[in-house]
Each structure stands twice: as structure tokens, then as C-alpha cells.
Amino acid sequence: MAMIVVNGVRREVQAPTDTPLLYVLRNDLELTGPQFGCGLAQCGSCSVLLDGKEIRSCITALSAAVGKEVTTLEGLPGRWAQQKGLPQAEAAKTLHPVQQAWIEEQTPLCGFCQNGMMIKATELLERVATPSVAEIKEAFTTSGPSAHLCRCGSYTAIIQAVQRAAMVMGGSR
Amino acid sequence: MNPKNNDVNVFGATLSRRGFVRTGVKAGGALMVGFGMVGIDGLKNSAKAAPTRNSLDATLPESWIEIHPDNTILIRTGKSDFGQSTTFTAYRQIVAEELNAPFEAITTVVMGDTDRTPDGSGAFDFLGSGTPNIRKAAAYTYQALLDLASQRLGVPKSELSVKEGVVSGGGKSMSYGDLVKGQQLKLTIPVKGDLTSVMGLSVDGNPPMKPVAQYTVIGKPFQNSVTASKVAAKETWATDVRLPEMLHARMVHPKSLGSTLVSVGALDKTKFPNSQVIVKGNLVGVVAPTEWEAIRAAQQVAGATKWKDWKGLPGRARLFDYLKRDADWKTTKVTKSDKSKGDLAPAIAGAAKKINATYQLPYMKHAPIGPTVALADARKDGTVYIYTHNQNPQALRGEIAQMLSTALDNVVVRTFAGPGHYGRSNGGNAGAEDEAVILSKAVGKPVRVQWMRPEDFQWSTQSPAAMSDVEIGLDAKGKMVAYQIDHYMPAMQDDRPIGAVLAGLPTMPAPSEKGVFIGSTVNDISDPWIYDGVATLMERGHGTFQVGQKASPLAVGLRDHSMRTPGQFQQNFPRELAVSEAAALAGADSIQFRLDHAKEERVIGVLKAVRDASGWETRSSRANAAGGAQLRGQGVSVMFRSGTYWACVSQIAVTPSTGVIKVEKVTVAVDPGIVVNPLQLKRQVEGGTVMGVSIALLEELQFDESGITSRDWQTYPILKMADVPEIKVVLLNRPEVGSYGGGSEAANALAAPAIAAALFDATGKIARRLPLKAEYVQALLKV
Numbered sequence: 001m002a003m004i005v006v007n008g009v010r011r012e013v014q015a016p017t018d019t020p021l022l023y024v025l026r027n028d029l030e031l032t033g034p035q036f037g038c039g040l041a042q043c044g045s046c047s048v049l050l051d052g053k054e055i056r057s058c059i060t061a062l063s064a065a066v067g068k069e070v071t072t073l074e075g076l077p078g079r080w081a082q083q084k085g086l087p088q089a090e091a092a093k094t095l096h097p098v099q100q101a102w103i104e105e106q107t108p109l110c111g112f113c114q115n116g117m118m119i120k121a122t123e124l125l126e127r128v129a130t131p132s133v134a135e136i137k138e139a140f141t142t143s144g145p146s147a148h149l150c151r152c153g154s155y156t157a158i159i160q161a162v163q164r165a166a167m168v169m170g171g172s173r
Numbered sequence: 174m175n176p177k178n179n180d181v182n183v184f185g186a187t188l189s190r191r192g193f194v195r196t197g198v199k200a201g202g203a204l205m206v207g208f209g210m211v212g213i214d215g216l217k218n219s220a221k222a223a224p225t226r227n228s229l230d231a232t233l234p235e236s237w238i239e240i241h242p243d244n245t246i247l248i249r250t251g252k253s254d255f256g257q258s259t260t261f262t263a264y265r266q267i268v269a270e271e272l273n274a275p276f277e278a279i280t281t282v283v284m285g286d287t288d289r290t291p292d293g294s295g296a297f298d299f300l301g302s303g304t305p306n307i308r309k310a311a312a313y314t315y316q317a318l319l320d321l322a323s324q325r326l327g328v329p330k331s332e333l334s335v336k337e338g339v340v341s342g343g344g345k346s347m348s349y350g351d352l353v354k355g356q357q358l359k360l361t362i363p364v365k366g367d368l369t370s371v372m373g374l375s376v377d378g379n380p381p382m383k384p385v386a387q388y389t390v391i392g393k394p395f396q397n398s399v400t401a402s403k404v405a406a407k408e409t410w411a412t413d414v415r416l417p418e419m420l421h422a423r424m425v426h427p428k429s430l431g432s433t434l435v436s437v438g439a440l441d442k443t444k445f446p447n448s449q450v451i452v453k454g455n456l457v458g459v460v461a462p463t464e465w466e467a468i469r470a471a472q473q474v475a476g477a478t479k480w481k482d483w484k485g486l487p488g489r490a491r492l493f494d495y496l497k498r499d500a501d502w503k504t505t506k507v508t509k510s511d512k513s514k515g516d517l518a519p520a521i522a523g524a525a526k527k528i529n530a531t532y533q534l535p536y537m538k539h540a541p542i543g544p545t546v547a548l549a550d551a552r553k554d555g556t557v558y559i560y561t562h563n564q565n566p567q568a569l570r571g572e573i574a575q576m577l578s579t580a581l582d583n584v585v586v587r588t589f590a591g592p593g594h595y596g597r598s599n600g601g602n603a604g605a606e607d608e609a610v611i612l613s614k615a616v617g618k619p620v621r622v623q624w625m626r627p628e629d630f631q632w633s634t635q636s637p638a639a640m641s642d643v644e645i646g647l648d649a650k651g652k653m654v655a656y657q658i659d660h661y662m663p664a665m666q667d668d669r670p671i672g673a674v675l676a677g678l679p680t681m682p683a684p685s686e687k688g689v690f691i692g693s694t695v696n697d698i699s700d701p702w703i704y705d706g707v708a709t710l711m712e713r714g715h716g717t718f719q720v721g722q723k724a725s726p727l728a729v730g731l732r733d734h735s736m737r738t739p740g741q742f743q744q745n746f747p748r749e750l751a752v753s754e755a756a757a758l759a760g761a762d763s764i765q766f767r768l769d770h771a772k773e774e775r776v777i778g779v780l781k782a783v784r785d786a787s788g789w790e791t792r793s794s795r796a797n798a799a800g801g802a803q804l805r806g807q808g809v810s811v812m813f814r815s816g817t818y819w820a821c822v823s824q825i826a827v828t829p830s831t832g833v834i835k836v837e838k839v840t841v842a843v844d845p846g847i848v849v850n851p852l853q854l855k856r857q858v859e860g861g862t863v864m865g866v867s868i869a870l871l872e873e874l875q876f877d878e879s880g881i882t883s884r885d886w887q888t889y890p891i892l893k894m895a896d897v898p899e900i901k902v903v904l905l906n907r908p909e910v911g912s913y914g915g916g917s918e919a920a921n922a923l924a925a926p927a928i929a930a931a932l933f934d935a936t937g938k939i940a941r942r943l944p945l946k947a948e949y950v951q952a953l954l955k956v
Contacts, residue, residue, distance in 0.1 A: 015465065
């Protein structure tokens, strides 16, 4: 049994502590934003934030998340609301600017990889307010355990969505 | 009008007035007045819905389109959107247009589920060469609505007009919602075809369609209505579906593509007390209540399971030798294109300059970003429910019924969002579905089979390798006077479910020379010829059996399946690269050379558009191998597919010392006739272009004599964001064409021949096989 904090809520988990965090999130906590893509930390579909840093939940044991704060795709709106100090009523209907930009730019094609893309974008924009295209490409290609892969080829749309989100996030600072 | 006997033939459909009805078909007598309501949609209500497990009756208008008293509209399609956005945008636009209703009125799209949709077919050719089923269904429905309005308003049909879902005439008006309240029309829509075949049913007849000049919805950008739920983690993906008492499963697939089972490893019950091993023939699976236990238990069992060794494949290194020397090209009928004409031999013999070359394309993977997954619930009453992500649910339904030797009526397939897999399941199965059914039947509980990443590379189908021999003759002025191409490719579509094959259960036959349509080994000419100025032409297609399939004791081998722009990619790459070579041989500009040989106005149009938009330098091929740290080149390609004309320019930089190609810019001009949704079409073209660059530079299935050795993203790399070129998309909206062509396929096929031509332009060296990996290019440039 383990206690972890996910999207700001303390959760008690019965799964063995060597269970990859991905299966805990999806099967025990019913947080299905992160997807199983490879189980090898090679694609990024399963990404979550662990204390604000993007990690691959498919190879991260539950035990490694104990005592740390996990943020999944489901938790991005709450994360943004907390960062901005939004009142509860407004927070409830506000997506994270990254998610909003993903809709406005019509970024996903099949959308299966986009969980990891949005997690990566959030990590990047919390670190660099207005990243250049080169910085965006670096973040999604070489900054993590592997590049974030999209088979449908949405990379151009992702770059545009990151830039849009950066404007919103920077503009409201 | 007599409500009981007033059948009228309307444009091939039978229209009859059925009089007033008070309720729809919902059980329990709840008052559901409205026009043609069937069942209840949404997974949450599934227990209450679906009085039958069959598909909806495609002859009834309400199976396609429901108009509700509150003016909202629901549409249904058997096609399953895979990220193309078509069912959520273009289909809504098309229906709104034909009904003269607002786009926003179409609030619900039901797709794919076999018991909730009428027509079947696969996730391809969504726009149906301009008249998809849903368009005709809407056009018939519109006529029925006018007929009803004429009666209700007492105004002749010819004097009625409809705008924004409101019918007006004779000084009166009524919204569709009010019009249909308490009414039901019996309009019999004519359909033909076989529901569970790859093509499904098609709507017949010729209902009057709205004139293009009156379009108000088609041509405008609309957002994909499913995007918001995916982005907000609110979509139910196939990976998310869970049922009570469900077990997780992992498969233990054979050691090779021809290995039969010797003995199953004993399960370590001390470590995995809740797991169970299921064996049927050569099919081995492990089920457990938790996913992590299933994974570890399957690994343990796999390690202890013994298989016979098998080495029946040529291996990657010997593939093209095998195809050239050993493969049987004689049994299968050779095809010839309709445009083939003239006497080639004398034309080639008399040519001033000649090209004679062979081109080779590797096996490639569809490589969905998530491996195949399916949840099956084989119930005690003999019915089977499958929850998955599938491109052709009705075909899958047919395959599962065949596997179980049961009636079609006992099988239901429900579809959910999932990772695109670009054709792999358009014939019915992606890999895990039948295995889930077999395991569920064995344990009497719902079973969820999730393939792991290596299995998805090693046990799924692939896009077949191909080779082509080309001969071109140029006259003294540098004009192509003779063109001959012979395409060689193993059978492209093996729709046998792999689990059924391994378990020894009934399936359709493997592709053979006796097979019909896509079940055949015949290699049709799929790349329409567009250089009509060439006097003599011969295009032939040669087919053979899948590599290793006959030698494999499992009858498996390298199974193939159509992949985005199937067959046509394999034929267009050699054609377009060879034409670029011919242009260089003629000392001509590669675009001008194509213009000089084309006659179709739309071919000329896309070529000129791509030339203008790309910054193309009009000149003869530089063919400059003179060195320098980095060389730049440009290349072009053209294609006609599914009613749409495409042209592509790639500009590259190559570093001869390393062989690394940097694709700097790709420009694509698209003429689909009418552009239905410019926003979504642009995104599709961008995505396809990225896949095309990936195919050109990186993609090649690795395999040895026993099986596939590509097992992950390191052994089957795809393009990463850092290597994405600048992409420019030029949409040519041509309403005067009068119909809309496809926009998702073809985009992935254009880049490779243009990039290879650009490499030739930059270096003078011709790379006649893909992928253009650094070591290949480096070696080529050293020669």
C-alpha cells in the first residue's frame, strides 16, 4: 500500500509498490489521461508531471512517486487555477491554457499521443515563458528520456499550439 | 393522401406516408415523438438500448438521420473516424448542406458501433468520391421533409424553400422540429452491397443534390467536435473501457512467424497466485485480475515456453534477391492499366536517350503510437461484445462470427477512440480483438487483451515491400515517347485474424490467386497515369504470395496490410522519381518537363501552384556532385488519388560527409475540387507530409529468417519534432469541379519521391530505394 498525492488529492493505493505508476493511475485511480504507448519510455504517451517535471509513468514505479506530487492531464486545469489563484466557480470551467490552445489550433489528429505533448508543453512553459521554435523542438525531442513521438504528424500543429499557449500564459502574468 | 397506400418513387427511393405516430421505438411506452427515432445512443444507456444486436436497417431514413422536435439532428455512420475528423466535421457539413440546416444543429454523431449504425465499411474514402452514403441519405431525407412540409403547410413542394432548418412557402413557415413532431415518414432508402464486406453497404439511386453554387456550410472551417473531449481527458478511449469482473490479459506469441508450440511454460503460482494460462492450438495467453500481474506472469510463462525453431523468411538482407529470383510471379494474373497504349518495343528501341532502372521499397509498419487493445465479453448466452478501436467494425463482426461459427446476430462491436493505425484494421482486425474473444470464451469473463510494444511490431501486419522496373525512352528533343513500368508486390491485404490463425479456428483464406477483390494476390495498377502526352505506355502489375506464408507451419509469415495510400505509394515512388530522372536526362526543368507531358488541366494547375508557392528554381537539374560541405536540391512529385490532384516540392540540404539529409521545406498543393473544410484539410495534409518525410528518411521493417526484429521505436524509428521541415500547404478550392475528393490519404505518399529527386538534384546520385538513411546516402555519394 502506498500514499501518493495526485492532482492535489491524497490517494491511498493498494497496488504493489513496484507497479508502474501508469497502471496505478489508469486502473486504480481511473485517471486515464496518460496512455500506454510503449512501456519503454520511448514515446511519451504516458507522461505525467512529478513535482512539476515530466516523467514517463510507464517505467516509474509507484514507490518513486510516494511523497511527491503527481499531475496528470486531468489535473492541468486545477494546476493552472491554483497558479493563477482563480476563484472556484471560474476554475471549474477553465481549461489549462495549453489544453485551450490545443483545441483552438485543432492540434490532435488521432490524439493518442497528445497527453504527453500537453504535459511536456506545460513543463516547458512553466520553465520558459516564451520559448523559441528551436527551444520547443529541443523540449519535445531531446530534453526527456526520449523524443515525444506523434505518428499522425501533428508536430507543426503542436509548435503552433505551444506558441499560442505561451501568449495566453505570458499575457496573463 | 391515403396514409397506407401511397408509395411514390422518388429518385430511386420509395417514399411512403406512414401517418401519424405517437411514439418512437423506445421501450416502456415513453413518449418520444419525433421523426424517425431508433434506439437510444450512448454507452451509458447501453443496457436499455439496442433491441437487436443487428445493425440498423439501412433502408430506413431514421437509421441515418434523426431530426428531433427541438431542432437538433443526430447522424449515424458505420465509418469509424481515426483522426481524419471527417465524421465530426465534413459529414456534419455535408448533411447540414443537403438538409439546409445549420451545422450546429447536428449535435450528435454516432459512428462505428455495429448495432447503432446502418452501413459498415472502413475508415477510408470517407468522402466517397464526392457522394458518401450519408450525403445521399441526407438528400433523400430532404425530399421526404419537403413532401411532409407540402402536406402540413398545404403548399406545393415546388413552392417551398428551406433556410437554416425552417421550411417556408405560401406565407407560412415551420421549423424542421415542429414539422416532424408527431410524424413519421416511411422512406425506403435503396441500398446495395454486403454489410460485413470491406466496402460495406452503399446507398443507391440518384437523389437530387444541392447545387454547389448554393453551398453555405461546405467550404468553411469548422472545429472537430471530438477534440475538446480528447484534450480535456473526457473522451472514453478504447484503452479506458472496463467491465465488471474483467480480467487483464497478455499474450505469449510464438518465438517466430513459423514456430509451433512444443510445451507451455508452467505458471509460477507462488508469485502469480491469481493468474491463469490459456492455451488453444498455438495461441497462448495469460489472464489475471490486475494488469501488472498479467504482464509479469506472461513474461514468466513466456520464458519457460518452448517453441519449434523456424527459419523460412529470406531476411531483410536477401529480400529483393528473393523477390526477384525466388518469388512466384507466374501463378497470379498480370494486370495492365487501362491507359496502356501503343507498341513499346520499337518506341524504346528508337529512342535517342533511355533510362532503365529498378526501384525498391521496404516493408513498413503502420506503427500506431499505441499497441492494439480490445476488450471482449463472451457471454453465457453465446453472444459476444467487443469494445475496441477499429476501422471496420462490421467486417470485424463478420470475422468473429466466422471464427466462432456463430450467427452474425450474436456479435456486436463497439468502437471507441484510439491510436490511428492508417489502414491496418480497415479489413476488420488490428490484432487483439479475436484473441480477446478466444480468451474471454475460455474463462467465461470479460477479457482485455493489450499487446505490448514489441508484439505490435512483430505480430501485426505490414505494408508490403515492392519493386518496380522502369524503362523510359526520350526523343532527340528530350520528350518522353515511351514509358514502361512493371510493378512487383506481394499480396497487400491479409485480413485473417491472427489469434484465430494461431488457435486453428476458422478464418477467411489467406490471399491467393483465386481470391477475389482484395483477397487476391493480384497487383492492380493503383497510380493513375497523368502524363497523357506520352505516346506509348505500358503499366503492368505483378502479384505474388506473402513472403514466408506458405513455408510457415503456422501459415503466417510476413502478413501484409494496406497502409495509407496503399499500393499507390509503392507505384508512385518509382514513377515520379523516374520522371525526375528523365527530366534531368532531357536537360529540362523537372516541373516544366511534367507540364510538357501533362494534358489534364488540374494536373497542370497543381504543378503551377506548387511551383509558385515553393520558391522552386526553374532550371535543369543541377546534378552537381562537385562537393562542398552541404549541397542543396529540389524535387517534385505529382499524384492523382480519390478525386484529388496533388503536387509536392521538397527542398533539402545534404551533408555528403555524413550522408545526413535535412528536409528543409515541403510544399504541397492540393486540388480536391471542392474543399469541404479548409482548417481540417490543412492539418491532414501537414500530418501526412510529416509521415511522408518519416517514410522517406527512416522507415524500414527489420526482419531476419525467423521473424520481425523491429521491436520498438529504436529499431523502427519515426520522425521526431526536431526534424520536421517547414510545411506549406496550398489548398486549391475549385467549386466548378462539382465534387469533393479525399484529403487524408496521398499526403503521406508525396514527400518520398520528391525528396529522392531533390537528393539527385543536389548530388547527381540517384537513390532508387528507401529509406534514405545516412549510411545509405553516404555510401551512395562515395561511389
